[in-house]
Amino acid sequence: MEEKFIIASADSTHLVMQLEKLFLENEIKCRIIPLPTEISANCGLAIKLFLEDKDKAMGILKKRKEGINVFYIEKKGFEKNIEKIL
Numbered sequence: 001m002e003e004k005f006i007i008a009s010a011d012s013t014h015l016v017m018q019l020e021k022l023f024l025e026n027e028i029k030c031r032i033i034p035l036p037t038e039i040s041a042n043c044g045l046a047i048k049l050f051l052e053d054k055d056k057a058m059g060i061l062k063k064r065k066e067g068i069n070v071f072y073i074e075k076k077g078f079e080k081n082i083e084k085i086l
Contacts, residue, residue, distance in 0.1 A: 009046040
């Protein structure tokens with residue numbers, strides 16, 4: 001099974017929660033998840049975003065980029081490819 005999505009991580013739990021609220025207000029589907037271990041710890045939480053909302057979400061994230069990292073994740077079975085995009 002193949003899965004592709006975007007993850008936004010932040011320096012603090014508070015910032016992750018602010019981003020989630022901002023995404024939901026802009027009708028972007030998202031959910032808070034544990035930060036994958038392959039990505040630096042930061043606060044330990046991240047926001048999972050679906051590719052269909054990538055452009056809209058990236059517009060928001062680029063305006064508030066301080067303290068935020070964004071990754072493109074591609075999963076195939078047990079294999080995971082991670083690419084930093086912001």
